[in-house]
Amino acid sequence: MTPVTSHGTDALRLKSVRFTWPGGRFGLDVNEFSIAAGETVFLYGPSGSGKSTLLSLIAGIASVDAGEVSLQGQVLSGLRAAMRDRIRAERTGVIFQMFNLVPYLTPLENILLPLRFAPERRKRCEDPQAAALTLTRTLSLPDPMVQQAPASTLSVGQQQRVAIARAMIGHPPLIIADEPTSALDSDARADFMHLLFDQVARSGAALLMVSHDRGLAENFDRVVSLSDIARPIRGDTA
C-alpha cells in the first residue's frame, strides 16, 4: 500500500502546501517540511502564527488547497475524504492541549476508540483491551479508574496520560501533540514529557510536538521554528 519514493521512509512530508481556512482570513504556505521515521521534532512559534493550523493539515482534519501532504510516503491530498480519514486514523495519533476524552466513555473506551477507525492498528494489537491496559499501567493509571470511571471524572493530568495511551495504541508511526502540557503544572509536565518520550521510544514512532514552552525542547532530535518552514497568508483582517 505504500508506494516507495525517495522519501518513502519519512513519517511525514509536506511539499508546496498551500492552505487557507474557510473565510480566507488566515492560511499557510509550506515549501518543504519532513520528519524522518522515529524522529522527534519540537515546533514553536508565537500564538496565532498557525501552529495548530499546520497540525490540522498534517492530521488530515483539514485538507490542503494545493501541494502534497504524505504520511509514510502515502500522499493524502487528492484522495477521497473517506480514504484520507482512514489513512490518518491508521498512521497518526493525536494529543490535544486538553479535553482529549469523550466525557461519557470510560478511559478504556476512549483509548480503544481510534481502533474503530483504523483496522490495521487494531490488527497490530493482539488483544486491544490488554494492550490498552498495558499502556495505562506504564502510565501509572490504576486499572479500576481506566475501566470504570467516566473520563470526565479524571484530573487533567490523568486525562493527558490517557490521551497518550490513546495516541499510542496500535503503534501509529506518527504522534502529533498540540501543546499537550500547557494545562499541567510543572511536576505533572515533567512526568508527562517523560512518559511521552518513553512511549514514543518504545514504539519507534516519530513525534511532532508543538509548544510555547522552549524549556521542553531539550530532549528533541530537532527544534523547528514555524517561521522557518511556513509563511503565513493573511487576508483582509476586516
Place this chain on the structure above:
Amino acid sequence: MTLTRLAFKSLLSRGFTVGLTVFAIALSVALFLGVEKLRTGARASFADTISSTDLIMGARSGSVQLLLYSVFRIGNATNNVSWESYEDLTGRPEVDWAVPISLGDSHRQFRVMGTTRAYFDRYKYRGGRSLEFAAGGEFADLFDAVVGADVADTLGYAVGDPIVVAHGLASFTEHDDLPFRISGVLEKTGTPVDRTVLVGLGAIEAIHVDWQGGGRKSGPATPAEMLREMDLEPAAITAAMIGVKSRLQVFKLQRAINEYPEEPLLAILPGLALQELWEIVGVAETALTGVSAMVVVTALLGMAAMILSGLNERRREMAILRAVGAGPMTIASLLMTEAMAMAAAGAVLGIALLFGGLLLLRPWLDAAYGLYLPVTGLTPRDLGVLAIVVAAAAAVSLVPAARAYRMSLADGMMIKF
C-alpha cells in the same frame, strides 16, 4: 465500539433531555395510534349499531333520514306507513320476520318506541349480539315499559317504577292518566336502544284513544281496564325492521317495497345506509387524523431542535471523534443514528402507553360510550406508522447532521469552548 453503541452511550449521558424528547415522541405516537384506534373503533361500533336486519322499511324519504329516525331516533318521519301496507308487504313469501316500530312519543328527554316483543329477539347489534335484561323482562301487560340502560341511569328507574309517557316529543301534554310500569331494564349496548323507552305497539294506540289531532277529547277518559279489552290494532306505524328468508331475496323485496303502488315507501339496507351516513360523519374523522399527525410532526421537529441546540455543546466531542479518525460522514450518521434511536424508543414507548391506556380505559369506554375497542396486536397500519415515524426522524435529523458535518470540517483541530 460500534457507532450504535457510541450513539447509545452519548444519548445515555444526556439522559434527561433525551428522556423528555423520547417521552414527547411517545405521547405523540400514542395519541396518533389512539386516535386511529378510536376512529376504527367508533366506525366499527357505528356500523354495528344494527345487524341481522336485512331491510328497514319506512315512508319514502332519504335513506339516511330513514336510518336516522328508525335506528338512531334522530329527527322525525315525514309520513307513516299504513298498517294495511305493512301487513300486505310483510305477508310476502320472501319475508321471514318483521318487527313494526312506532315512534312519536317521548318520556322526558328520551324517545318512546312502540314495538312488538319480537323486537327483543330480532334487534341485534355488534355482530349479532342480542339485547339482554339487566333486571326484569319483556312487557307482559299492555302498560308495561322496558327502558334502556341510559334511561334507567339518568332517571334512576328500577323495575316496578311508574313512568308517564308524553304525547309528542315536547313534553307539555302528558298522558298522566295512564301511567306505565317498568317491567324491565336493559343492559348497556352502546346503541340508541340505551336511550329509548320501549312499549308495546298496542300501548301506543291505547294512550291515543282519547286523543284526536293533538288535543284531548272532551269527556271522561277511557279507563285502563276497558283499554285492555279493546282491539288496539294501529292504523299506522313509523317503520319496520324486516328479515328475509334468503339473502338473495333482499333486492327483490326491496324493489317490491320501493315500487309499492298503494303508498310511497322506501326500503333500505341498513349496512349500506350506515356506510353512507358514516361518510358524512367521516370528515371530522379525517380532521382528527390530520391533527394527531401534526402532533407527531411537532414532536419530531422538537427532537431535531433538541439535537441542533445540543450541537454546540458537543463540538468538543465531535472534534475528538474527528481527531481519532472519524470522517465527517461518520459524525453526521452518528447524529442520525441518535435521532432514529430516539424516535424508535419513542415509538415503542408510545405503543406501550397506548396499550396500557387501552387496557385501562377500555371497560370504561365501553360502559360509558358503548365504544368497543378491540385490543388487537399491532395492525400493519400501526407498524407502517412506526416505520414512518423512524424514517421521518431520520429525515428531520438531516438538518443537524448536515450542520455537524459542516462544523466538523470548519473546526479543524481547534476545540472551542
